[in-house]
Every structure is written in C-alpha cells, then in structure tokens.
Amino acid sequence: MSSSQPAFQRYPALTIAPDEFARRRRQLMKMAGQDAVVLIAAAPERMRNADAAWPYRQDSDFHYLSGFPEPEAMLALLPGRQHGEAVLFCRERDPEHERWHGESIGTERAVADHGMDDAFPIDDIDDILPGMIEGRGRVYCHFGREPQFDAQLLGWMRRLRQLRGGGVVPKEFVALGHLLHDLRLYKSRAELKLMRSSAAIAAEAHLAAMSLARAGRLEYEVEAELLRVMRSRGAVAAFPPIVAGGVNACTMHYQANRAPLKSGDLLLIDAGAEWECYASDISRSFPVNGRFSREQRALYEVVLTAQLAAIDEVQPGRSYSAAHDVAVHVITEGLCALGLLKGEPAEVLAQGAYKRFFPAKTSHWLGLDVHDVGDYRVDGEPRMLEPGMVLTVEPGIYIATDDTSVPEAWRGIGIRIEDDVAVTRDGNEVLTAGVPKDPQILESLLAQR
Numbered sequence: 001m002s003s004s005q006p007a008f009q010r011y012p013a014l015t016i017a018p019d020e021f022a023r024r025r026r027q028l029m030k031m032a033g034q035d036a037v038v039l040i041a042a043a044p045e046r047m048r049n050a051d052a053a054w055p056y057r058q059d060s061d062f063h064y065l066s067g068f069p070e071p072e073a074m075l076a077l078l079p080g081r082q083h084g085e086a087v088l089f090c091r092e093r094d095p096e097h098e099r100w101h102g103e104s105i106g107t108e109r110a111v112a113d114h115g116m117d118d119a120f121p122i123d124d125i126d127d128i129l130p131g132m133i134e135g136r137g138r139v140y141c142h143f144g145r146e147p148q149f150d151a152q153l154l155g156w157m158r159r160l161r162q163l164r165g166g167g168v169v170p171k172e173f174v175a176l177g178h179l180l181h182d183l184r185l186y187k188s189r190a191e192l193k194l195m196r197s198s199a200a201i202a203a204e205a206h207l208a209a210m211s212l213a214r215a216g217r218l219e220y221e222v223e224a225e226l227l228r229v230m231r232s233r234g235a236v237a238a239f240p241p242i243v244a245g246g247v248n249a250c251t252m253h254y255q256a257n258r259a260p261l262k263s264g265d266l267l268l269i270d271a272g273a274e275w276e277c278y279a280s281d282i283s284r285s286f287p288v289n290g291r292f293s294r295e296q297r298a299l300y301e302v303v304l305t306a307q308l309a310a311i312d313e314v315q316p317g318r319s320y321s322a323a324h325d326v327a328v329h330v331i332t333e334g335l336c337a338l339g340l341l342k343g344e345p346a347e348v349l350a351q352g353a354y355k356r357f358f359p360a361k362t363s364h365w366l367g368l369d370v371h372d373v374g375d376y377r378v379d380g381e382p383r384m385l386e387p388g389m390v391l392t393v394e395p396g397i398y399i400a401t402d403d404t405s406v407p408e409a410w411r412g413i414g415i416r417i418e419d420d421v422a423v424t425r426d427g428n429e430v431l432t433a434g435v436p437k438d439p440q441i442l443e444s445l446l447a448q449r
Helices: 018-032 060-066 095-101 106-112 122-133 147-161 177-184 189-212 219-232 246-250 294-312 322-337 345-351 439-447
Strands: 036-041 047-049 074-077 086-090 118-121 138-141 172-175 242-245 266-271 273-275 282-287 390-393 396-398 414-416 419-424 427-430
Touching (some): 018 036, 018 060, 018 177, 036 060, 036 147, 060 074, 060 177, 086 106, 106 118, 118 122, 138 147, 172 177, 189 219, 189 266, 189 273, 189 282, 189 419, 242 246, 266 414, 282 294, 282 414, 282 439, 294 390, 294 414, 294 419, 322 345, 322 390
Parallel strands (some): 036 138, 086 118, 138 172
Antiparallel strands (some): 036 074, 074 086, 242 266, 390 419, 396 414, 419 427
C-alpha cells in the first residue's frame, strides 16, 4: 500500500454515497410493508473502566442503513409518512459536550449530510416517537439484543396504551434480521471497493509481519507490527489478531500472543483490517526460519491444494457448501496418502475421521462483520452463490501435540491458509491475492528478510 493512502480522520469521508444508504432504506421499507415501522438503535458506548470508554464501533446494521457514526442515536423508518420516512434521533450540538468529546454532527447535518428526511434530538424521543409508531401494525427491530432499547420500546408501547381512548398499538414485534440481513449479503460496487481497500491494508500488514517474524521474537511483537501498519493506513484490526507460533497454531482461536518464536516452527497469522467498517480476514502459515521441514511442506501443500480447489468452487450458481466439500475431499486424500489417516479416502470421509485434523468449516460470509450476516441454508438446503456475495476460504490441518496416532515428527503442526473471495458474474475475485502462499515464493520472500 502506497503512502498516498488517506490519513486517519475521526470520521473519514464515506466512500458510500448518501444516495446508496437512502436506497437501502427504501428497499427495506418496501420489504417491511406500509403498516410497519423499523426501529434500529446505534451501538451504545461501552465503558472499559471508570471514565475510559472502549474504542467506539457503530452497530453494523445501523451503519448499513445510515452511515451515521455516533452513539446515542435511533433510526426510525416509517413507510408512507407524509413528512419524511427516514427519521433520525441523535445528539444535539452542545458546546460543553464538544469541549470534552469533540464535534457532534447534530440534527441539521443529519439531514443535510446524511440524507435523513427528518431529525430530532435524542432527548425528545420519548415524546415524539410513540406518536409515530401509533397505528402501525408491526415493529421490526432487534428485540432482545440491548436491554436499554428493549426497555425503551416497551415503555413506548405502554405510553400508547395509556393514551386517552387507547392508542392503536402494534400487534407484533418482528426480528429485523429476517429482512435486513439478506440485503447485507449482497455487496454493492461501493462496498466491494471498500473491501478491496480493507484487503490491501491487511495484505500490507501481513507482509510487514512476515518480514519481522524471526526466531527469538515474541508473538506480540509480530502482532504489534500488524497493528502498526493497519493504524498507519487509517484502519483498525477487524478482530484481535491471532499470532500463533509452533504448537499454538493447533488452538483454533489462540489469543495469548505471548510466546517466543522458535526456529523450526511454523507461524500462523490470522489477521484482518477494518476500513470504514468493512472487514478483511487473511490467514497465512510460514516457517519462522524461512524453510519448511519435510513434514511441514507436505502438510502445507495438502492445505494449499485444498484451498485452491475450494476457491474454484466459488462460482455463481454453485452451492455454498461446495467449497467445503471439495476441501474436505482433498485434505482427506492428502492425509491418507501421507499415512496420517488409515484406510481408503472414501471410507475415511464417510466415517468423518478427517475431523480430528480438520474440525472447522471452510468458509464464512464476510462484510461489515468478519463473520457476516446471511443465512447459509435456504429451505433446508445449502444456499446458492450469487454475484456480490463475499466469503472466506480457509481450510486447515491441525495435529495436536498429544496425538499419538501419528509419528512424532507430525505432531504440533497447525496450518491454515485463508483468502477473501467475492462472487462475480463469471467466476470469482480473490480480494487478498496480495499475500503470497505458494511455498517456493514464500521461502524466497522470507530469505530476503
């Protein structure tokens, strides 16, 4: 990534235009129906301790519909409302608050800059919103996710029932995810542009980490290099990086990142960047000393062959499960050929014996969340892939240190290779191709450290 990457701003200019957020809102309201109301709250601030808050991250659904970056906000979508269907409740401009916390957007800019039809102070929501809800048949919301929102919503329902003559109260609460998360599954051109940027930043971070990772370094030093590159490009980590040397790579979600790197071990790095709320997710495994051992190379080539075969299955019209099925088949055949699994591959597959070494699924959706929303099955069958979907492809082999069923030389090896793949009209696009994975190229790259 070049030095022309935009510098970090508190609220960087959105690549997604207000018109696209408006189209999303209109599409959701059309799906919800004229007698519905959609309510979605901004993510609350989370306190780390005393008066120190965790870094703020907007709720993904709220961001998808508004692009509004602040807490203490509520979006109400009211199909057919004469004075505007998209209404935002947010903080007013307050010089005293801004003296401590920085400039707020305020109600006027919520309309002018963020494309809302109307905006009101969040402090007035209890007086205004119940009247907007009255007469609607259904409320689409995330009931049960945040206690504060649940209490507010029930309070508004009570207020409506207590109106003189009794207000017309919505008859049902409906899970918003059933509608909204299917929309989020299909990425627009603007979203894919952001995801390419996120992938490019993560790729640069991985390459920098490879350059730093040598015997005697500590895992957290490599983690620090990943984070340094991401922050220097205006991104943040999409999730806490996994930096797992040697046997630590056999722990799927290893988090400690404190062990020393040892010559002769592999290092597994699983890390992604988040750029304007969109995530990337890359895993690479490579030898700390720059050269694969015979056993490491053999297992690595099985995983790489499985991953390449699985990526070939990411095509429009193919089943979501096809990539996993192919990866399982290739890994099972490879482990049988190496003598680590006993018997014929077809028999081993039928018995599920491969799960001892490959217990995970091969893919997950990717987008605003690292494990993004969207159903994997429709009517009980694996979903068919369509253009605009983005998923990871990440087969792996993990051999525990205490697995006495295999010779000692194979034990304690963990390998995962992961890329982010977008489904296109005529095939796929590997968004994370900027990080090499061919073993010869990897060894050549590591030799240049």
